[in-house]
Amino acid sequence: MQPPALLERWNDHYRSEESFLTDRFGFIYDRNHRPIPPPPESRAMLLEIDGQDAADAGAARRDEPQSIGLLSGSPLSSLRLPVIGAVSRATASAADGREPDRFWQTYRSDSVESLVERPARSGSLVSVRALLNQVGDTHESVQRTQKTRWDEFIKKLNADAVEAGLPVIETGELFGVYGRVLTSRQSASKSRWRDFKALVMGGIPIVYRSRIWGECCGAYTLKTPGVYQELVRADGDAESMAQIELDLNRTMPSNVFFGGKGPGVQKLRCVLKAFSVHNPEIGYCQGMNMIAATLLLTHATEEDAFWTFVSLLENILPSGYFDPPLLTSRADQKVLKQLLYEIQPKLCEHLDDLSVDIEAITFNWFLSCFTDCLPPEILFRVWDVFLCVEGQIYLFRVALALFRLNTKALMALTSAGEVYGYMKDLSSQPLTIESVIRISDSLAQQVELKDVMARRAEEIKYLEDEMAF
Structure with a gap:
């Protein structure tokens, strides 16, 4: 299994007789079949990685998925589906005088665009199944594109291996990125490291993900x-x-x-x-x-x-993260709070005015490595970077990125209950993969491992002194 x-197609392999509608990762379509409006219009983002030309980077990312929340009310979170070139037509609908209770999204698969129209109040499972299948097709197209790029990278590693008299990487074996790319200090490997990092930031294809995670971590x-x-x-x-x-x-x-x-x-x-x-x-x-x-x-x-x-x-993860009484985990929340105050003082002042305990929001983020707050498509991309490139420091950068991406909404809230409710339902907010990755990467200079480790040590000592009394 x-x-x-x-x-x-998960529906075709397991419990299909029960007519569950699921996304690409087996999450069941909302049992109440309640659609929610599409997120704000998605804009193309250019992300420069290790000197890569911005235009090339933007073109490369047009093939990558963004995460769109289509449904709400499921026990875990709203269903999040990967789509490409998601476009909100709400403004156009109003301008054209069309019915406000209908919305449209454009899905690009390869170079073909098809317009999917769905009534906002429709309960038709047939229509939803067709939509889920079409989004699944788009996801598979993206996966093929990513796999092609990684295959080209493996060919380059093998070419380097032949030149250096090393064994080549055979199909089904380890990729060799750890030994040949991550640990070598030769100039050629530094170039390959930049290629590798760019590929990881752009997403590891599902068919390779577990092997690359296992090798790199x-x-x-x-x-x-x-x-x-x-x-x-x-x-x-x-x-x-x-x-x-x-x-x-x-x-x-x-x-x-x-x-x-x-x-x-x-x-x-x-x-x-x-x-x-x-x-x-x-x-x-x-x-x-x-x-x-x-x-x-x-x-x-x-x-x-x-x-x-x-x-x-x-x-x-740092030593002692899950060891009772969770001193390291608790210390990290205090370090994150310090960083948030330094980077976004106005937001922190607003949250203080509402008597919001930031640690109550972020503790589970860190302890579960964001599995309890991010939809799967975004989570897997975050873990690509977390496990293969950045390590523990990425938890802090992603957490700070989530606050930054939701600053406008948080500043508009007027009570602690509203803030807790909003952040608890973060997976249903209109986040995109590229925005999370881009903002997290932009914080690299402000959030460094050496500084975080020093602050953590101080906070652990403070907590230990507290417990001694």
């Missing part, structure tokens, strides 16, 4: 044959297992892979149990379930998902 992210280095199976067979800590069982049914209930008796439930149970046995000092902590579930959506085997899970928690 393949995870949703590796299936072209160190999961393949940790993986030892037979160990995972032994961990699954071992007796787990009773307290950890009890909490895991409670959280299984709370994990992505609107995804057919995990909801009810989905095939992902047992896989998730095994991964979380194996980790609790592997690292008894941490055991299990809430938030881990969403991280592990996200990995199971992208990995073909639960064993590969497990080792990426281990590497993410033990190598990518």
Whole structure:
């Protein structure tokens, strides 16, 4: 059984007899079938990466998906679908005198444009299924484009390998980017590193994502044959297992892979149990379930998902992140608050006036690595950069980017309850992949790892002194 992210049509492979309508990642279409208006008009954004010509970058990104929220009211979040060149026609409709209760979106697939018209109050499942299928086709077109670019990059790595007398990368093997690109300091590898970073920022194709994640985050280095199976067979800590069982049914209930008796439930149970046995000092902590579930959506085997899970928690995130009493995680919230005050003082002043506790909003963002607030298409792109390029510092940049992108809306709110409600429902806000990646990348000079680590150490010491009293 393949995870949703590796299936072209999830509805055709699992529980299709129940007539679920799902997105590309297995998330079920809102059971109430309530559409919401399209987001504001999407503008083309030029993103310069490592000296790449802005025009070329803009042209390259016209083929990449943006995330559009079409539906609302699902148990997890509104359905988010990847579309290309999304255009809001609300203004045009009003100018033309057309009915205000209808909206249109344009979807580009390759060089062909087709206009999809749907009544805002329509409950037709047939129309929705056709729309979901068309968006799925667009997604597959984008994936083919991304794969072509990565294949060209692999050819360049192989050409370098032949010239240096090294083995070439065969189909199905590791990509070699870690050994040949990330660890080498030769000038040629620096050029390849820039190419690699540009590709990661533009999105890793689904068919390659799990392998590249595993290689870059160190999961393949940790993986030892037979160990995972032994961990699954071992007796787990009773307290950890009890909490895991409670959280299984709370994990992505609107995804057919995990909801009810989905095939992902047992896989998730095994991964979380194996980790609790592997690292008894941490055991299990809430938030881990969403991280592990996200990995199971992208990995073909639960064993590969497990080792990426281990590497993410033990190598990518700072030490002590999930260790009781979560000192490192709590310290990071205070560091983030400091950075937000420095970068956006007016927003912070407004939130203070409303008595908003910023840490109450962002704590789960960090503990779940944004799995509880970002739609899957954006989340996977954020994790591309998080796991393969930037590491732990990217959590801070993405969090600050989310505040910046929502500043106008937050400044218009007049109560703490409104702010908490808005940020809790962040996945239904009109975010685009490119805006999140662009703003996060622009914060690189203001938010540096060395500075964050120094501030974190101070905050941890302060928290430890507090606990001593």
